[in-house]
């Protein structure tokens with residue numbers, strides 16, 4: 352692509368601008384939209400389908416459905432309704448969400464200002480948000496967007512009233528680091544789980560509550576639940592008199608739950624203007640409801656992605672946010688796109704594997720990580736730049752004029768280098784990094800996902816693949832417990848055993864269908880961790896286990912030391 356071509360593109364309709372919000376989409380780095388009339392024709396059917404899908408979703412129709420009945424959830428999808436100016440679905444609208452936000456904010460404010468105290472009349476000091484996937488990525492992304500990576504210090508070096516902590520993964524070493532920092536008496540865990548059955552989240556909550564119990568502390572005043580009404584978790588929270596249970600709808604999908612209580616509760620603890628976030632989402636929804644593709648930024652980007660992927664094999668989307676406040680944005684989008692669009696079958700049950708790989712991070716940092724391959728290596732990707740028009744502060748830097756201008760130079764410089772290297776890119780510029788614009792940003796991406804799902808005829812709202820992983824982990828847990836129990840029961844004084852995983856599967860009376868690598872993994876884990884506190888409570892100090900590598904497999908020898 353020549354400089355002249357790009358310049359004429361830039362001046363002739365490859366830039367969308369919304370004057371009210373100051374949002375700009377620049378598609379000049381992308382020759383594929385050159386003949387907009389042709390695109391209008393080739394994509395006429397896709398655009399109609401995409402717009403019809405939005406109407407269908409917003410009317411409350413059952414859109415989370417496919418012909419594969421064993422996989423489908425058969426439910427409506429309500430994230431757009433949660434910020435819709437009209438109540439198209441009973442009980443769901445921007446006003447309803449603002450009302451819930453007010454209630455959540457009032458409840459949390461009383462904790463923050465010390466009106467609500469713990470059982471010993473002390474002020475709470477720390478809050479831990481416990482959740483995974485959509486029950487974690489959105490809240491973390493929002494908190495960083497408002498306060499930066501060092502979020503316990505607000506902008507301007509003021510401290511937030513409570514220290515915020517996120518705990519998502521089920522990692523004992525990391526949990527220990529966190530637990531050692533906390534005074535449990537003045538800590539609250541906010542457990543966020545729509546289903547209430549996610550193993551990692553439940554395990555983390557149980558671990559926290561076991562620590563409380565060890566210190567003779569009741570769990571109720573130290574736990575808050577965010578879940579669906581009637582879930583097992585709801586029942587548990589009621590029985591144990593949690594400080595509060597805040598509900599979300601069953602129709603709100605995990606990865607699109609940021610506008611619900613999932614986003615609200617952490618936002619209130621972090622003192623965010625969540626009402627502005629909802630209004631920003633609502634505003635972008637309005638912009639992306641239009642059926643004229645030149646007036647609809649989500650349609651423009653979706654079509655660009657469609658053409659890049661299908662015709663040009665540029666499958667991977669790299670998102671670069673030129674602001675440290677967007678540090679978690681690409682990660683957030685990774686779940687939104689990949690869980691939504693990574694599907695084996697289309698809506699009609701026809702095998703047609705689809706997906707949208709997303710990676711990225713913060714610019715300019717990532718330019719020093721993966722940009723070399725993007726610029727010069729295999730042509731398998733396209734780049735999405737996001738940056739802000741305005742900044743709040745600046746510092747003098749001689750070479751660039753200022754630090755802010757240096758950042759701009761790197762956005763534009765990288766765009767230019769991509770052009771010279773023949774690599775496509777698109778750029779979204781939002782006015783400033785505030786909650787309204789972050790709301791617009793998230794809503795834009797949610798709409799693109801809906802449109803791409805419609806183009807590709809897939810259900811963008813289920814996640815059978817993740818369920819596969821969850822089921823397999825449950826099976827692995829059983830193998831692990833069965834092996835521990837077997838050895839604990841049989842391993843009386845003088846008991847000895849030697850063999851490989853296949854031998855263990857037979858001797859330890861495990862089902863024949865048990866994958867051999869599950870057995871091997873448990874025996875290796877036992878070998879490495881038997882004496883770690885709490886790992887194998889029934890076996891610690893009671894067996895000795897050795898492992899050797901022979902003939903391309905591990906051989907274990909276990910001896911009871913009872």
Ligand SMILES: O=P(O)(O)OC[C@H]1O[C@](O)(CO)[C@@H](O)[C@@H]1O
Nearest residue numbers: 484485486544545546549605817
């Ligand atoms: O909120 P829950 O039910 O604990 O689910 C957490 C996450 O797990 C998933 O079901 C699968 O990753 C996501 O869709 C969801 O965000």
